[in-house]
Amino acid sequence: MAGTSGRFTTMIKAKVNRLLDRAEDPGETLDYSYTKQMEMLQNVKKGIADVVTAKKRLQMQSTKLEQQVVKLDTQARQAIGAGKEDLARTALERKTLAQNELQSLDPQIAELEAQQQSLIDKEQKLRTKVEGFRTKKEVIKAQYSAAEAQVKIGEAASGVGEEMADVGLAMQRAVDKTESMRARAGAVEELEAAGAFEDLTQLGDGQDDIDRQLAQLSSGEQVDDELAKMKAELGAGSPAPAGELESGGGAPATGPRPGAGQ
Amino acid sequence: MTVVRIATDAQYRLPDSDLDRLNELDNQAQVAVDANDEGSFQVLLAQMVELVRTDGEALADDELIESEIILPWPDSTIAEVREAFTGEGLIPG
Numbered sequence: 339m340a341g342t343s344g345r346f347t348t349m350i351k352a353k354v355n356r357l358l359d360r361a362e363d364p365g366e367t368l369d370y371s372y373t374k375q376m377e378m379l380q381n382v383k384k385g386i387a388d389v390v391t392a393k394k395r396l397q398m399q400s401t402k403l404e405q406q407v408v409k410l411d412t413q414a415r416q417a418i419g420a421g422k423e424d425l426a427r428t429a430l431e432r433k434t435l436a437q438n439e440l441q442s443l444d445p446q447i448a449e450l451e452a453q454q455q456s457l458i459d460k461e462q463k464l465r466t467k468v469e470g471f472r473t474k475k476e477v478i479k480a481q482y483s484a485a486e487a488q489v490k491i492g493e494a495a496s497g498v499g500e501e502m503a504d505v506g507l508a509m510q511r512a513v514d515k516t517e518s519m520r521a522r523a524g525a526v527e528e529l530e531a532a533g534a535f536e537d538l539t540q541l542g543d544g545q546d547d548i549d550r551q552l553a554q555l556s557s558g559e560q561v562d563d564e565l566a567k568m569k570a571e572l573g574a575g576s577p578a579p580a581g582e583l584e585s586g587g588g589a590p591a592t593g594p595r596p597g598a599g600q
Numbered sequence: 601m602t603v604v605r606i607a608t609d610a611q612y613r614l615p616d617s618d619l620d621r622l623n624e625l626d627n628q629a630q631v632a633v634d635a636n637d638e639g640s641f642q643v644l645l646a647q648m649v650e651l652v653r654t655d656g657e658a659l660a661d662d663e664l665i666e667s668e669i670i671l672p673w674p675d676s677t678i679a680e681v682r683e684a685f686t687g688e689g690l691i692p693g
Contacts, residue, residue: 456608463610466661474664497664500605507673508608 365487368475371495375468378502382461385509386454392516393450395523396443402530403440407433414565418572426568430561435534439526446519453512460505471498603659604652605667609674612656622651622669633678641678649674 410433417426474494478487601613604622614622625648632641648671659665672681 463661467664470662470664494664496666500666504605504607511608
């Protein structure tokens with residue numbers, strides 16, 4: 339019906355037409371189109387594999403960061419127990435940074451998961467359509483004259499061609515998303531390589547470059563709050579034996595003043 | 601029935617009685633695109649997608665049919681739409 343052919347169809351239709359203009363011999367057009375469809379299916383499979391790889395990489399980072407958060411939390415407590423507030427602060431800064439990274443990873447992993455599922459669905463759908471095209475192609479070749487075949491080809495190829503163009507669009511979007519998450523994963527790995535999440539036993543004396551960066555990166559207020567909370571929990575920096583943390587350290591009066599040692 | 605594709609999603613058979621409403625939303629979306637009004641465009645696109653998904657019936661996977669209308673993908677931005685689709689707008693007329 340007139341007026342319903344969408345203005346937004348221009349791009350997809352153009353792709354189909356290019357496909358159809360390729361060969362004058364109908365049989366050749368069909369075979370060429372089918373070859374293209376098979377290539378497309380391979381591409382989608384490769385695209386899915388790429389998304390899965392990117393997702394796994396982020397999941398591994400996430401696991402690693404979770405472990406670091408636990409470790410740094412423990413070390414902060416031990417540092418407070420030993421009266422080393424500077425060390426505790428550094429540990430908490432690193433913990434905050436690791437937590438922030440963790441929080442940003444979750445939605446990204448979910449996004450890649452969604453892309454993966456969408457591409458799997460697309461692949462399935464395209465596979466079915468390609469199979470339908472293959473059957474039609476043989477029928478057209480066997481039963482129709484060249485002139486008739488052109489018309490039939492147009493019908494069959496435009497349907498599957500539109501699907502291919504659409505799959506191409508979905509693929510492009512998945513690739514774009516995967517690329518940006520790959521860059522993100524690379525950035526986290528760089529932080530890691532710079533020692534941003536390293537545990538404190540590897541820290542030398544005094545502040546190094548990472549510490550100064552960390553202090554800038556992490557929210558000072560959040561670290562202050564957490565430090566205060568931890569100190570309260572631990573009995574305000576009493577030199578408790580490391581590892582053996584009494585519950586109910588709510589008797590700050592009994593311990594020495596915090597920050598006295600070092 | 602009119603075959604409508606939501607890009608990167610699926611094809612649907614939409615009752616022709618919905619076409620006026622779809623066209624109306626499309627015209628408004630086109631105005632939003634021209635005015636670079638991202639917020640309005642997102643709302644209108646979501647309404648179009650919703651209309652097609654609710655009233656339309658998804659085509660079977662083995663149907664090889666060309667769509668009469670193609671809508672942009674659900675979360676597309678004006679910039680993406682401008683790049684991917686050239687022409688007069690979503691639905692002419």
